[in-house]
Amino acid sequence: MSEVFKSIKDVDIHDVKWIDARFSLQESEAGRKKYKEGHIKGALYWHLDDDLSDMTKKAGRHPLPDQETLTTLFRKSGLELDDRILVYDDGGSPFAARAWWILQYGGFKNSFILKEGFGELASMGVPVSKEVSAPEQSVVVPVWDETIVAPRKFVEKTVEGETGNVLLDARSAERYRGEVEPIDPIAGRIPGALNFDWEQLKKDGSFNLDDDVGKQLSQVVKRDDEVIVYCGSGVTAAPLFAMLKQNGYEQVKLYVGSYSDWISRETIEVEKG
Structure with missing residues (x-):
C-alpha cells in the first residue's frame, strides 16, 4: 500500500x-x-x-x-x-x-x-x-513514468476490449448516467465505464483516509484490476487516482483528456443510463 x-x-x-x-x-x-x-x-x-x-x-x-x-x-x-x-x-x-x-x-x-x-x-x-x-x-x-498515463488511443483500445483495463468515471452519478451535463456539450460516459464519484472520497470536507473508503472502492473495482480513471477534464480524476494508490491499487492510469477529450473525436461513442 x-x-x-x-x-x-x-x-x-x-x-x-x-x-x-x-x-x-x-x-x-x-x-x-x-x-x-x-x-x-x-x-x-x-x-x-x-x-x-x-x-x-x-x-x-x-x-x-x-x-x-x-x-x-x-x-x-x-x-x-x-x-x-x-x-x-x-x-x-x-x-x-x-x-x-x-x-x-x-x-x-x-x-x-x-x-x-x-x-x-x-x-x-x-x-x-x-x-x-x-x-x-x-x-x-x-x-x-508513462505507466500512469492513459493516452486516448489506449482508452479507445480499452473500450474495444483489447487492454483488459477497467474505466472508472470520477464524475457524479447524474453526469455519469447522462441525466445532466453542466459543462460538456454532449451528456453521457465513455462506453463500458464504471462510476465512483470523487466527492465520496471526502468526509467533513477533507479526504477520508479511513478504511471504509477502501471498502467502498473495492465494491466497484478490485485491487488487482488495471484501472483507468477519468472525469470531465482530468482534474477531479486525480484525487480518485491518488486514493486508489493509497488503498493498494498498483495498476492505475489517468486519462488526462478525460470525457471532454473523448467527445471531441470524429466518431463520438457515449453511453447513457
Missing part, C-alpha cells in the same frame, strides 16, 4: 519543499490571489491553467503539458528527484492531487498530498509568509 496522503501531524516539516496548488474553477486567479495574501513559508505556487495544463492544446479542457514544458516547470521550481515534496490546496479539493500526479509522472516519487488545507495548516502553527519564493533553478532530468 502506497502512502499518498499525509496529515501534517505525521510530517517532519524540516527539509521539505512545499507546493501551493490552490485554485478555483469558477475564478481562475483566486488561488494566486490567496497565495499572495499568505502561503506556507517557502511554498511555490503552481497554477492549474498556467503550470499544470497546456490550455493551447485541443485534448480536453485541461490538457497535459508536454514533457519539455514540465521539465522547465520542475527546474524553475528548484526541484530534485529525491526531494521530499508536500503539496496542499484548500483541503478536500482536486488541485493538490493534480500537482501531485504531475510530480509522480515526472519521477518525483517522494511527493505527497497534505490532507489539511492551507487554513487548517496555518491554524496548526505551520509557518506562513507573504514572501514569494525564488528558489535556485535546478538542472533536474525527470524520469517519466
Whole structure:
C-alpha cells in the first residue's frame, strides 16, 4: 500500500519543499490571489491553467503539458528527484492531487498530498509568509513514468476490449448516467465505464483516509484490476487516482483528456443510463 496522503501531524516539516496548488474553477486567479495574501513559508505556487495544463492544446479542457514544458516547470521550481515534496490546496479539493500526479509522472516519487488545507495548516502553527519564493533553478532530468498515463488511443483500445483495463468515471452519478451535463456539450460516459464519484472520497470536507473508503472502492473495482480513471477534464480524476494508490491499487492510469477529450473525436461513442 502506497502512502499518498499525509496529515501534517505525521510530517517532519524540516527539509521539505512545499507546493501551493490552490485554485478555483469558477475564478481562475483566486488561488494566486490567496497565495499572495499568505502561503506556507517557502511554498511555490503552481497554477492549474498556467503550470499544470497546456490550455493551447485541443485534448480536453485541461490538457497535459508536454514533457519539455514540465521539465522547465520542475527546474524553475528548484526541484530534485529525491526531494521530499508536500503539496496542499484548500483541503478536500482536486488541485493538490493534480500537482501531485504531475510530480509522480515526472519521477518525483517522494511527493505527497497534505490532507489539511492551507487554513487548517496555518491554524496548526505551520509557518506562513507573504514572501514569494525564488528558489535556485535546478538542472533536474525527470524520469517519466508513462505507466500512469492513459493516452486516448489506449482508452479507445480499452473500450474495444483489447487492454483488459477497467474505466472508472470520477464524475457524479447524474453526469455519469447522462441525466445532466453542466459543462460538456454532449451528456453521457465513455462506453463500458464504471462510476465512483470523487466527492465520496471526502468526509467533513477533507479526504477520508479511513478504511471504509477502501471498502467502498473495492465494491466497484478490485485491487488487482488495471484501472483507468477519468472525469470531465482530468482534474477531479486525480484525487480518485491518488486514493486508489493509497488503498493498494498498483495498476492505475489517468486519462488526462478525460470525457471532454473523448467527445471531441470524429466518431463520438457515449453511453447513457
